Amino acid sequence: MAYELYYWPMIQGRGEFVRLVLEEAGAHYVDVARGPDGMAAMMRLMEQAEHPPFAPPFLKDGDVIIGQTAAILLYLGARHHLAPRDPAGGLWTQQIQLTLSDLVAEAHDTHHPVGVNLYYEDQKGEARRRAEDFRKSRIPKFLAWFEGILARNPAGDGHLVGPSLTYVDLSLFQVVEGLSYAFPKAMERALGDAPRVAALHKAVAERPRIRAYLKSSRRIPFNEDGIFRRYPELDG
């Protein structure tokens, strides 16, 4: 039976981390909310499920519904050989994913520092201040952490965990994609100081299934409704 992915149909957003894992795994899945009546089905599940997700994305696998991006990847990683099998390695992989989640939340808050219920236009001044701190302090700090993990990986610096691809390599790829879209100037500088991160990003983009996916209509283009938004006034 195909997985059902539920996420806002017009943006990559947090759903994209799940899509990349499903695509790399070659798994059968339906992106439900992008199909007919999909949004209604999504809302119905959020209201009526015994285990209701707080927010999209969530994944339905038969009777199991899983919300929270990191929890979905924990589930899929184990099923599709995209995570180490040993418990300590699995936990370390999840720890990296949770740190990526923190970075994604901070990236979102650069354009919504005052609140998700207000428009960007109503918080532009605050956004400018927050984005400056994010560019100058947070991006370099996070990238240095990923660079250090790659450098210290006893199995080589081609992957974050162990000798082969895991879901956090895919997630780091997506974060670099998103930050490079939103903050092209800042990211060009930051990636210069994180060559292993840049190389991993390039290697993931060249994987056959990922390359095919990125060219397909299944990949929604970045836009200014998503998490990563290109507002030139926030870059620098």
Next chain:
Amino acid sequence: MAYELYYWPMIQGRGEFVRLVLEEAGAHYVDVARGPDGMAAMMRLMEQAEHPPFAPPFLKDGDVIIGQTAAILLYLGARHHLAPRDPAGGLWTQQIQLTLSDLVAEAHDTHHPVGVNLYYEDQKGEARRRAEDFRKSRIPKFLAWFEGILARNPAGDGHLVGPSLTYVDLSLFQVVEGLSYAFPKAMERALGDAPRVAALHKAVAERPRIRAYLKSSRRIPFNEDGIFRRYPELDG
């Protein structure tokens, strides 16, 4: 061998979610950074560990180092019978914890909407706007979600998951504690609409080990350096 918990020594912060689990479990642990040379030991591990945590808290159990609060609780919950044994139940518990983590991050950002590297005094205006959105929209939305989970729990509304205490009950207790400290007026209203959440908070506080812990010097009082800060101008 005792667990070693590493966290900033002057605040409850995210470390408190780990402390509550260790206390309820009756586990032996050392709160390392509160002891002599503890801060230096914490910094050393963050710089030198093969699996370096991005930020405190982190837990050391023999050779294993685990960062990210939710990952630490995933680990401890399984070891101390504070999580369901079945995989689907374990994942559901973790999903709730990740949603609690999101709420904690939003609570933090009420006083630091522009950035963690600036003082509160330098972002008071932005904080006032963000706190208003948080009080009026976010707190009620999150509490309604927890209330709904309690109401729908087939094993009864005394716990979030299954028929007995899990780590997310402890975490929800702590979030209610913290929000009630930071936003006493807003929380009094919000808890009136979430009677099951209020009852769970009360029941956790009365558990013998938790009650003993809360009275002990191991419990650091809330203060204005932590995540939950009482700034009267942000409540209302």
